[in-house]
Amino acid sequence: MGIIDQDWFHVRTFISHEVPIHAWWKDRDVCSTYWRYYVNSRAGASIRLHADGSVFDLPPRMVHLVPAWVRFDLMPPANVVQHLYAHFDIVGLPGTLVREVFARPVSLPFDAPLRATAEAMRAAIAGADAARRPQAQFAAKAAIYAALAMLMSRLDPERSARISSALHPDSRLAPALQRIEADVALPLRVSALARDCGFAEAHFARRFRAELGQSPGQYLLERRVALAAQRLLLSDESIEDIAERCGFPDRFYFTRVFTRRMGVPPAAYRRGQPDLGGRRTRG
Incomplete structure (x- = not known):
């Protein structure tokens, strides 16, 4: 290594x-x-x-x-x-x-x-x-x-x-996690992630859930929501642009997924969170 x-x-x-x-x-x-x-x-x-x-x-x-x-x-x-x-x-x-x-x-x-x-x-x-x-x-x-x-x-x-076993560089899942992080906005397929790790798709999905507590699809969706939430607070991009940059096909699907995970729609989340940065300065 x-x-x-x-x-x-x-x-x-x-x-x-x-x-x-x-x-x-x-x-x-x-x-x-x-x-x-x-x-x-x-x-x-x-x-x-x-x-x-x-x-x-x-x-x-x-x-x-x-x-x-x-x-x-x-x-x-x-x-x-x-x-x-x-x-x-x-x-x-x-x-x-x-x-x-x-x-x-x-x-x-x-x-x-x-x-x-x-x-x-x-x-x-x-x-x-x-x-x-x-x-x-x-x-x-x-x-x-x-x-x-x-x-x-x-x-x-x-x-x-618990952290070491799931995320040590020797983990067989590391290539998939790295690919998701690098290409989070792309249409990633579970079969491609499995190939990155040298597993059959079914075995990869079982091992991924066992180690990380989510399916590969759920994990990818959460990473997209997380990055979108950050962009909502830290940029002036439109919600449509954020949805596209974070891998969502349209604003309506993005709003539905984001609301289910964060409890409020994207626009309300942007208005309601503490201020950050130049436009938002609270800690």
């Missing part, structure tokens, strides 16, 4: 920013197909998890990671809190595994590497032109990778083995 073959996971960042949060930080029913990285300057902010109604506090001097697909409400602090955040996707980590292994947010102790990378990110993203400076993206990725390395190291053996 070559070195390139071992580089399966990588992080795609969407936005990194620091804002003061207060009473306005109160969006409800937030659910994204990307992860969140938070560092707060003081206590007071929290989120309420829909899964069980519990409140997850976001104290200072810690890195907080909110996994993709977690549904929650923002709970504003009583006093202004400086809120350093980044939104990112872990390319190569299927949504089924995220929901199984990372069902809740996690807080990580602010050790020397996490503190240093958070401060470097804060310095690199300062200023109005930060989005055009390559060091800002690299600094944000360094902070995210440091946090993810600690997160993975703290998994219990069962959850760690």
Whole structure:
């Protein structure tokens, strides 16, 4: 196995920013197909998890990671809190595994590497032109990778083995997952994915479901929905263009599939999610 073959996971960042949060930080029913990285300057902010109604506090001097697909409400602090955040996707980590292994947010102790990378990110993203400076993206990725390395190291053996067994580069399913990620908008056939992995189609479908908890078709559809959700929030493309770019034949089919998975139609999702980026700036 070559070195390139071992580089399966990588992080795609969407936005990194620091804002003061207060009473306005109160969006409800937030659910994204990307992860969140938070560092707060003081206590007071929290989120309420829909899964069980519990409140997850976001104290200072810690890195907080909110996994993709977690549904929650923002709970504003009583006093202004400086809120350093980044939104990112872990390319190569299927949504089924995220929901199984990372069902809740996690807080990580602010050790020397996490503190240093958070401060470097804060310095690199300062200023109005930060989005055009390559060091800002690299600094944000360094902070995210440091946090993810600690997160993975703290998994219990069962959850760690669950990820490794499904996504290790030696996995016979790796070629299919890589093809789906690279060609998600193309009309991929299960028979072609099976050939990539050296399996008969029926055996491939059984093994895929056993390891990832979804059929190949369900997995592909979820990846398309995830990418479409990101484009709805991070671009000004029309819904028709997003549907086409993400592999849906038309807006009507896209709307039906998206609504079934995300709970709201694409247009409502675009209006209702917390603001991001230049047009949307909330974390």
